[in-house]
Amino acid sequence: QQQVKQSPQSLIVQKGGISIINCAYENTAFDYFPWYQQFPGKGPALLIAIRPDVSEKKEGRFTISFNKSAKQFSLHIMDSQPGDSATYFCAATPGRGAGGTSYGKLTFGQGTILTVHP
Amino acid sequence: EAQVTQNPRYLITVTGKKLTVTCSQNMNHEYMSWYRQDPGLGLRQIYYSMNVEVTDKGDVPEGYKVSRKEKRNFPLILESPSPNQTSLYFCASSLSQRARNEQFFGPGTRLTVL
Numbered sequence: 001q002q003q004v005k006q007s008p009q010s011l012i013v014q015k016g017g018i019s020i021i022n023c024a025y026e027n028t029a030f031d032y033f034p035w036y037q038q039f040p041g042k043g044p045a046l047l048i049a050i051r052p053d054v055s056e057k058k059e060g061r062f063t064i065s066f067n068k069s070a071k072q073f074s075l076h077i078m079d080s081q082p083g084d085s086a087t088y089f090c091a092a093t094p095g096r097g098a099g100g101t102s103y104g105k106l107t108f109g110q111g112t113i114l115t116v117h118p
Numbered sequence: 119e120a121q122v123t124q125n126p127r128y129l130i131t132v133t134g135k136k137l138t139v140t141c142s143q144n145m146n147h148e149y150m151s152w153y154r155q156d157p158g159l160g161l162r163q164i165y166y167s168m169n170v171e172v173t174d175k176g177d178v179p180e181g182y183k184v185s186r187k188e189k190r191n192f193p194l195i196l197e198s199p200s201p202n203q204t205s206l207y208f209c210a211s212s213l214s215q216r217a218r219n220e221q222f223f224g225p226g227t228r229l230t231v232l
Contacts, residue, residue, distance in 0.1 A: 009158065032217045043122070043208050043223030044161070051218075089160060093217045104149070104215040105176075108160040 003027055004092050006109025013116050019077040021112045023090035026071065029102070031095035035064065035075050036108075038087040047088070048075075080116045088112045120145045122224035124209050130230045131199055139194045139227050141209030149212045150192040151176070151221070152184065154205040161208065167192055168215050199231045 006023045013019045023033075034049035050057045050064040050073065057064045063076040077084055090109040094102045122143045131137055143150065151166040153176075163176030167186040181203055183195040192211075196203060207227045212219040 004160075006160070034220075036223075041225070043210075043225050045223065046220045049218070095217055104212075104217045104219070105163065105166070106151075106161075106221060108153075108162070110158055110160040111155075 003107045004090060004109040006090050006112060008112060009110065010113040011115070013080045013114065015080065015082060015116055015118050017080050017116075019075075019080045019084070019114055019116070021075045021088055021090070021114070022072065023074065023092075023109050024070075024072045025092050027092070027094065027107075028071070029094040030092035030107075032093045033064070033066065033073050034091050034093075034106075035062075036089045036091060038089065038111075040086075044087075044089060077114075080114075082116045082118050085114055085116050088114055120222070122209055122211055122222050124207075124224040124227050126227060127225065128228050130232065132232050133200055134198050137196050137199060137229075139196075139207060139209075139229070141192045141194065141224060142190050143192075143209075143211040143222070144190065145211060145213075145222065146189065147211035147222075148189070148214045149219070149221075150186070151210045152182070152192070152194045153208045153210065154178065155208060155226075156205050164194070164207075196229075199229075201231045203229065204231050205229060 035047045036044035037047040038044040061078045066073045152164040153161040165184040167173045209224040210221040212221045
């Protein structure tokens with residue numbers, strides 16, 4: 001059972017274009033939504049994250065949009081660059097209200113392989 | 119340099135031959151996890167530890183064991199590896215279990231079981 005569904009599986013974008021990766025979740029106990037970026041041969045690293053009380057968070061060229069009612073969130077990469085080519089994972093984690101061992105547990109999406117052509 | 123290290127980075131073994139993948143962090147983190155990464159499935163948690171001597175199963179614990187005798191180390195043990203455990207493994211650590219703590223990942227261990 002995949003609690004966080006991510007699409008597309010792969011994405012090819014031209015340099016300067018906009019990359020959009022979408023995620024959807026079912027568990028209403030999730031209350032923190034990070035995105036991780038993974039370069040080939042490396043471990044994932046935190047890129048940007050959002051809480052559900054805001055609808056958008058922007059850090060440089062990276063923006064998370066969050067739709068709480070639809071239980072969806074997405075990553076937008078503006079002015080995509082070849083150096084952005086990587087695998088991107090969305091994730092979600094329950095808050096303290098979830099209780100027990102679920103609190104703080106990261107559930108990842110399936111990943112999106114982004115290729116930005118020069 | 120703050121980091122999570124894993125060894126070995128690459129390992130080819132045969133079915134049934136016990137192996138251990140080591141993980142160490144130098145950030146004094148309480149929370150440590152093991153994940154496996156498979157195409158189309160993302161990262162799935164195998165085991166985690168909230169502190170020394172406190173470990174628990176994640177989503178896919180079958181065929182794996184862990185221990186946490188020291189705060190910095192969290193080895194993953196495959197007592198009788200099988201081909202379906204061929205995967206890319208990551209160790210991660212964070213300050214605590216708290217939901218918004220960033221998880222720091224190691225460089226990964228690519229395991230092939232023949």
